[in-house]
Amino acid sequence: MSTLITNVGELVTNAAPDGDPGQGPGSFAALTGAALVIDDGRVAWIGLAGQAPAADDAVDCGGRAVLPGFVDSHAHLVFAGERSAEFAARMAGQPYQAGGIRSTVAATRAAPDEDLRANLARLIREMLAQGTTTLECKSGYGLTVPDEARGVALAAEVTPEVTFLGAHVVPPEYEGDRAGYLDLVCGPMLSTCSPHARWVDVFCERGAFDADEAAAVLAAGRAAGLLPRVHANQLGPGPGVQVAVAAGAASADHCTYLSDADVDALASSGPGGSGTVATLLPGVEFSTRQPYPDARWLLAAGVTVALATDCNPGSCFTSSMPLCVALAVREMRMTTQEAVWSATAGGARALRRTDVGHLGVGARADLILLDGPSHTYLAYRPGVPLVRAVWQNGHREF
Ligand SMILES: [Zn+2]
Helix, strand or coil: CEEEEEEEEEEECCCCCCCCCCCCHHHCCEEEEEEEEEECCEEEEEEEHHHCCCCCEEEECCCCEEEECEEECCECCCCCCCCHHHHHHHHCCCCCCHHHHHHHHHHHHHCCHHHHHHHHHHHHHHHHHCCEEEEEEECCCCCCHHHHHHHHHHHHCCCCEEEEEEECCCCHHHCCCHHHHHHHHHHHHHHHHHHHCCEEEEEECCCCECHHHHHHHHHHHHHCCCEEEEEECCCCCCCHHHHHHHCCCCEEEECCCCCHHHHHHHHCCCCHHHCCEEEECHHHHHHHCCCCCCHHHHHHCCCCEEECCCEECCCECCCCHHHHHHHHHHHHCCCHHHHHHHHHHHHHHHCCCCCCCCCCCCCECCEEEECCCCCCHHHHCCCCCCEEEEEECCEECC
């Protein structure tokens, strides 16, 4: 069953006409007056609408824009409870501290499986309705062997991009025994969780884990067959980015407080698909009233930049990639093209995926029909529900 999607005002492909997804932030690409054919869950053809081949079915987009589905490469969705009172207190002047995670840990441990599963399903539905067709999901609110195992198993029900984050914070029961908790994370917790996960992550930050501890967690994860990614340099300057690059991490996430050496390390971390992506999470700065990361500095240095939500009940409870695009443009001075590339192809790089984030021939048929003539509308009309239709794997979901 093939579907022709035609009369597309702007078709954002992030790909050359031959389907090559290209390299680097410069590869935003779009066609006007375009069409595409999807068949068997894949993009089978892209080109000018007047040259489109016949298909079993057709959708007339009425001159609206079509984009690749968003790739949200950083989310914490397995949790119970909420922290709106903490948010309100923060807006009244109290600073964000990593230890707030512990209140969600307590609620999550106490919740039955069906509550966690229902909350996860609700959030994923919310994300899909806003155009997110690929997402990463972390554990990290269990922090015991059975609770972390439950976290990764639930995440694996909804996405292949599952991240083991036992090293989120040291839980209260290990307050006086950090070494004991690290042994648990790198030993029985990792071996129980690794069959359900693709990635290992660590919160390398003052109040969480230091450079040596983070490097040990990543090395243990690698030995268990997981690929590293790191929460780095969110709350202040620190070693997180250097630890990430040294470990060959796919992504260093947050990157809010960077040094020249950090930017150099990211820029020289490896070409194309093998380097460490800087994943910026502007919803966090919005929701914690912190300074935004310097996206222009990273882009000028040639660093590959991704945008993601960091959806979680504490520091940023948005599931909206369109909001992140708007913040990146307005607050971080990314161009609309850079922001859309980073929210799609950039996220794919951060997950080392070549099948999503672009609409070249052969790509997975994940696409968004936008209620506007171009991608610019995502930032030009902030806060407006512009995602009119979503196809995931060739199936129309909305
Ligand atoms: Zn996070």
